[in-house]
Structure formats: C-alpha cells, structure tokens
Amino acid sequence: MENLISLFVNSVFVGNILLAYFLGMCSYLSVSNNLRTSLGLGLAVTFVMTITTPVNWLLYHYLLAPGALAWAGLPQIDLSFLKLVLFIATVAGIVQVVEMVIDRYSQGLYNALGVFLPLITVNCAILGAALFMVERRYTFVETVVYGFGSGVGWLMAIVAMATIMQKLRYADIPTGLQGFGIRMIVTGLMAMAFMLFSGITL
Amino acid sequence: MGMLSKSFTYKAISEALWQSNPISKQILGICSALAVTVQLRTALVMGIALTLVVAFSNLIISLLRNHIPRNIRIIVEVAVIATLVILADEFLRAFMYDISKQLSVFVGLIITNCIVMGRAETFAMSNSPGRSFADGLANGIGYGAILCGVAFFRELLGSGKLFGYPVIPESFYQAGYHNMGLLLLAPGAFIMIGLFVWLEHALLKDK
Numbered sequence: 001m002e003n004l005i006s007l008f009v010n011s012v013f014v015g016n017i018l019l020a021y022f023l024g025m026c027s028y029l030s031v032s033n034n035l036r037t038s039l040g041l042g043l044a045v046t047f048v049m050t051i052t053t054p055v056n057w058l059l060y061h062y063l064l065a066p067g068a069l070a071w072a073g074l075p076q077i078d079l080s081f082l083k084l085v086l087f088i089a090t091v092a093g094i095v096q097v098v099e100m101v102i103d104r105y106s107q108g109l110y111n112a113l114g115v116f117l118p119l120i121t122v123n124c125a126i127l128g129a130a131l132f133m134v135e136r137r138y139t140f141v142e143t144v145v146y147g148f149g150s151g152v153g154w155l156m157a158i159v160a161m162a163t164i165m166q167k168l169r170y171a172d173i174p175t176g177l178q179g180f181g182i183r184m185i186v187t188g189l190m191a192m193a194f195m196l197f198s199g200i201t202l
Numbered sequence: 203m204g205m206l207s208k209s210f211t212y213k214a215i216s217e218a219l220w221q222s223n224p225i226s227k228q229i230l231g232i233c234s235a236l237a238v239t240v241q242l243r244t245a246l247v248m249g250i251a252l253t254l255v256v257a258f259s260n261l262i263i264s265l266l267r268n269h270i271p272r273n274i275r276i277i278v279e280v281a282v283i284a285t286l287v288i289l290a291d292e293f294l295r296a297f298m299y300d301i302s303k304q305l306s307v308f309v310g311l312i313i314t315n316c317i318v319m320g321r322a323e324t325f326a327m328s329n330s331p332g333r334s335f336a337d338g339l340a341n342g343i344g345y346g347a348i349l350c351g352v353a354f355f356r357e358l359l360g361s362g363k364l365f366g367y368p369v370i371p372e373s374f375y376q377a378g379y380h381n382m383g384l385l386l387l388a389p390g391a392f393i394m395i396g397l398f399v400w401l402e403h404a405l406l407k408d409k
Contacts, residue, residue: 019388019389020388021237021388022236022237022388022391023311025236026316081288081291081292082288083310084284084287084288084291084310084313085281085284085288088280088284088313088314123314124311124314124315127310127311127313127314128307128311131307131310131311132307135306135307174400175403176399176400176401176403176404177396177399177400177403180396180399181396181397181399181400181403182396183396184392184393184395184396184399185392185393185396185397187392188389188390188391188392188393188396189389189393191387191388191389191392192384192387192389195387195388195389
C-alpha cells in the first residue's frame with residue numbers, strides 16, 4: 001500500500017508526465033489560455049488515461065509480451081513490436097466508446113468534455129503513459145495507480161498554467177518573448193517547483 | 203540561383219527550415235523535442251529518425267493519395283506512420299542499442315508527433331510524391347536543427363561535454379567554473395527553448 005501511495009505522489013509531482021517527461025505539450029500549449037477549457041481538457045485526459053492505461057496493460061500482457069500467447073498454445077511467439085500500433089488503436093477506440101457512452105448517459109458531462117475527447121487521441125501523454133508502463137514493468141495495480149496519477153499530474157499542470165497565464169495578461173513582457181517564449185519559461189519555472197517534491201519519501 | 207529560388211521545391215524547403223520552422227514557429231512536436239536534448243548525440247539520432255519518418259511517410263501517402271477514401275484517411279495515415287516508426291525503432295534497437303535505451307519511449311512517440319501527421323494531412327495529401335518527399339525532409343531537418351541547437355547548449359553548459367567528449371578545459375574547473383546542473387533537468391529544457399524562440403523572433407524582426 002505504501003509503495004502505491006508513493007508511486008501516486010511520484011507520478012503527480014516528481015515524475016509529472018508533462019513537466020518532467022514533456023508529454024502532452026501540444027494540447028497543453030494550445031489550450032492553456034482559458035481556465036475553463038483547461039479544466040475540461042484536464043478532466044477528460046485524467047478520465048481517459050485511467051481507463052486506457054490498464055486496458056493496454058491487459059492487452060500487452062495477454063497478447064503481445066514474449067510468451068504471452070501461452071494461453072493459446074503458442075508460448076514462443078513475441079509480438080511486442082506491435083505494441084505501438086495496438087496501443088494507439090486502443091486509445092482511439094476507447095476514446096470513441098467513452099464519447100458515445102457519455103453522450104448517451106450524461107448530457108452534462110458530454111457538454112463539458114465532448115469537444116475535447118477527439119483531441120485526446122493524439123495526446124502523446126496517453127500513449128506515453130502506456131509505453132512507460134511497459135518499460136517500467138508495472139504490475140496491474142501499479143498501472144491503475146500510475147495511469148490515474150499521471151492524469152491528475154497533467155490536470156494540475158495545465159490548470160496551474162492557465163491560472164498563471166491569466167495573471168500574466170497584466171505583465172509587461174518583452175516583445176520577442178510574448179506568446180510561445182514566455183510560456184516555455186513559465187513552464188520551466190513551474191517544472192522547478194514540481195521537482196522540489198523529490199525529497200519526499202513515504 | 204534565379205531559377206532555383208523560384209522553384210516550388212526550393213520555396214517549400216526554405217519555408218520549413220526558417221520562416222515556418224515546425225518547432226519554433228508552428229509549435230508542433232514539442233513533446234519529444236525536449237526530452238531527448240540532454241545530449242547532442244541522442245538529439246542528432248532523434249532528428250535523423252524523425253526526418254526519415256516524415257520524408258517517407260510523406261512520400262508513401264503522396265503516392266497513395268488518389269486511392270485513399272476521404273473519410274478514412276486519418277486511419278490510413280496513422281497506419282503508414284506507425285509502420286515507419288516501428289521500422290525506425292527496431293533498427294535503432296538492432297544497431298544502436300545504447301542510444302535506443304536512452305531515447306526510451308520517445309522514438310515510439312514519433313507516431314503522435316504532430317509534425318508527421320500535420321505534414322501528411324496538409325502537404326502530402328495534395329502534392330506530388332517528389333515535392334512531398336522534399337517537404338518531409340525539410341521539415342525533419344528544421345526540427346532536427348532546433349533539437350541539436352538546444353542539445354548543444356544543454357550538454358555544453360550542463361555537463362561541459364559535446365558528443366560525450368569533455369570540451370571545457372580542466373583549468374577552468376580549477377579556477378572555480380561549475381557545470382550548471384539545472385540545464386540537465388527538465389526545467390532547463392523549457393527555459394532553453396523559450397530563449398531560443400526569443401532569439402529567433404529578434405533575428406527575424408531585423409530582416
């Protein structure tokens with residue numbers, strides 16, 4: 001249990017998927033102007049990541065990993081090179097299903113998240129989380145915690161950025177630095193703050 | 203030069219390299235750009251891998267463009283790109299194992315790199331194979347150039363090395379010079395890109 005908590009804290013802060021591994025930058029940079037949309041997109045990412053990362057774990061460990069097809073009587077087959085294709089297809093498929101389910105059962109949530117769901121398919125944070133889960137050999141429970149924690153970390157980063165950008169409207173920024181430049185520098189400073197959590201062990 | 207500079211291919215290339223560089227102007231592909239720039243070597247390999255993937259995905263998609271049904275084009279594009287990325291990943295694993303370990307998941311993430319998808323969608327779908335290939339090469343090189351630029355400063359100032367070889371003389375360290383460890387961490391990459399963009403804005407404005 002303790003190691004799960006520390007995995008969670010680590011994936012939210014020190015190993016923040018956006019600020020330490022640079023994943024999901026594209027949508028982060030284009031959406032973080034507005035607090036409401038940032039919150040919506042952040043929630044959608046957390047939601048999809050919590051679902052897709054464990055599903056990808058199951059697919060990887062029962063279909064692709066070396067020896068995974070033993071249950072089908074084919075123990076020598078190693079299909080792990082197909083993981084990129086399978087993961088991206090899974091993400092795209094699940095996003096589609098999630099969109100339809102939300103549309104059917106919760107109109108309010110659909111109105112809040114609907115626009116962002118298609119965007120998420122190409123969010124590299126989600127594919128990245130699946131690939132990291134394989135590379136770091138997480139167990140199933142760890143994968144669930146890691147997927148959720150990474151989503152929460154991404155949500156926190158984008159919401160913090162949107163808030164800072166709102167304050168920065170009143171700042172006098174040098175012309176060449178306006179727009180993209182200042183965003184990167186603010187992100188850098190934010191990344192420093194997130195890294196300070198690295199001293200904490202549970 | 204007169205004929206050359208008017209040709210379409212030349213214009214496409216110069217645009218991708220300078221006026222609308224994919225990273226610093228269009229803000230595409232930042233995801234992987236930052237992670238691999240701790241060392242010049244990994245940045246260079248990543249730049250080459252991405253250049254080849256964009257160039258060939260552009261070429262293949264351009265060859266197929268008249269046969270791809272409009273409404274499933276995204277899936278076809280992803281399939282082509284994913285195949286090329288798997289090839290690149292397996293090649294690196296076979297011949298450059300240590301670099302492939304350092305690049306870790308970021309080679310695989312070329313699939314979701316917006317540059318590749320963006321070029322396929324906006325350029326290759328409506329241009330001839332030759333032009334598309336040149337456009338892919340140019341965009342890849344434009345991306346690689348920024349990557350190597352950032353990596354150059356991060357490795358030089360962060361660990362005092364270039365391509366893994368120490369370049370800052372020992373006497374500097376004895377005189378009290380220190381490597382700036384911050385640049386090796388994630389925040390260093392963000393700040394470095396920010397400064398790069400600033401520099402480029404300033405240079406372009408002068409013209």
